[in-house]
Amino acid sequence: MPFDFRRFDIYRKVPKDLTQPTYTGAIISICCCLFIAFLFLSELTGFIANEIVNELYVDDPDKESGGKIDVRLNVSLPNLHCELVGLDIQDEMGRHEVGHIDNSMKIPLDNGNGCRFEGRFTINKVPGNFHVSTHSATAQPQNPDMSHFIHKLSFGDTLKVHSIYAAFNALGGADKLASNPLASHDYILKIVPTVYEDLNGKQGISYQYTVANKEYVAYSHTGRIIPAIWFRYDLSPITVKYTERRQPMYRFITTVYLMTTKAYLENKSTELNNFNHA
Secondary structure (H helix, E strand, O other), X not given: OOOOHHHHOOOOOOOHHHOOOOHHHHHHHHHHHHHHHHHHHHHHHHHHOEEEEEEEEEOOOOHHHOOEEEEEEEEEEOOOOHXXXXXEEEEOOOOEEXXXXXXXXXXXXXXXXXXXXXXXXXXXXXXXXXXXXXXXXXXXXXXXXXXXXXXXXXEEOOOOOOOXXXXXXXXXXXXXXXXXXXXXXXXXXXXXXXXXXXXXXXXXXXXXXXXXXXXXXXXXXXXXXXXXXXXXXXEOXXXXXXXXXXXXXXXXXXXXXXXXXXXXXXXXXXXXXXXXXX
């Protein structure tokens, strides 16, 4: 008698003349089909969507910058005339610049009673500060009012990425309009280099930062010190890198195959159980 290879079939079909459709079987089959479709769509969505992976390492990702970082500052001072507003920059490399004017613009507000300062400048990659003050004015006002609203403060390139949570403009929206008009404002910044790499391997370099702030009226032995808006910064040695990835095709195919096979076998097992109880 010839050997029949079909003996190894553990999922044997039941002859149709011995089967009978039931409402329970139909409901189970429909539920299994819907479940398979749900799992497939879930895996398809996960395959199409991009995954953002982040990592930390110690390095300077922007070695070609010449040790410089671009800064963009946009701040409104509604109670200070534009001719009094200036930007000063100093750092531990000996830079001390009073009244920086390159790539800056002062826009009068409220019929000239206030001023909006917009500037773009560079800082060295060493601890330092830049501050908005009246230090560069030819004649100092009696009571300069440094209440302000910060529209934007950012470092490095602008990354057009919306899928990550990052603090590239942590001070954007800072409202100090109701503060003491005679007070100075200190913003202490920790700047963190940030790299974003897209699916094509193209990298963009920017800088996030954390911020702490305090408000105070300063005095010396000669009297009250002229108030200013200080941005004191230091750089973190840690670089944050975000890498955009997509799920591999083989993982998607394998997952879909396994889940459909499992659902199919569960459906067949249910049909056999229903037949045995019939």
